[in-house]
Amino acid sequence: MPFELLSRSAVVCVAAILSSLAASKVVAETDEMHTRTNLLPKYRQECATCHIAYPPSMLPNASWQRILGNLSHHYGTDASLDADSVKQISTWLATNSGGGETSRVAPPEDRITRSAWFRDEHAEIPAAVWKRPTVRSASNCAACHTHADQGNFDEHFVRIPQ
Structure with missing residues (x-):
């Protein structure tokens, strides 16, 4: 199994990176959410x-x-x-x-x-x-x-x- 080859710290590191990327996407969406509509x-x-x-x-x-x-x-x-x-x-x-x-x-x-x-x-x-x-x-x-x-x-x- 591929995950058996990874150390626990490597798995934690990958999880942290993925979480950080997801959080960055949420922040970017929040920053952009009020900019997408052309005003009437x-x-x-x-x-x-x-x-x-x-x-x-x-x-x-x-x-x-x-x-x-x-x-x-x-x-x-x-x-x-x-x-x-x-x-x-x-x-x-x-x-x-x-x-x-x-x-x-x-x-x-x-x-x-x-x-x-x-x-x-x-x-x-x-x-x-x-x-x-x-x-x-x-x-x-x-x-x-x-x-x-x-x-x-x-x-x-x-x-x-x-």
């Missing part, structure tokens, strides 16, 4: 006037639908839209919303920054960073993610302001 022009036009047009995969559909259903009280702002725009954006969000492991559970208050995946991804960021004048809050993705406006949150494009 109407969504970008209406939403990116106040903040970045967050990739739809960052929240589950139920969260997006609640947000769209309460635009007159959109986190302290009246972001009301006409019915046709809401329908178009709603349909697009339903098709492209998060549903994978990282974003299928609605976070408290439907806030991306309170989702489990967001907290895990940003766990190493000290609380003081979020309070810097150049950052202001965790929802200001573009402060650190230099390609956030393009939907690219790859860690290679992160610059944490001083």
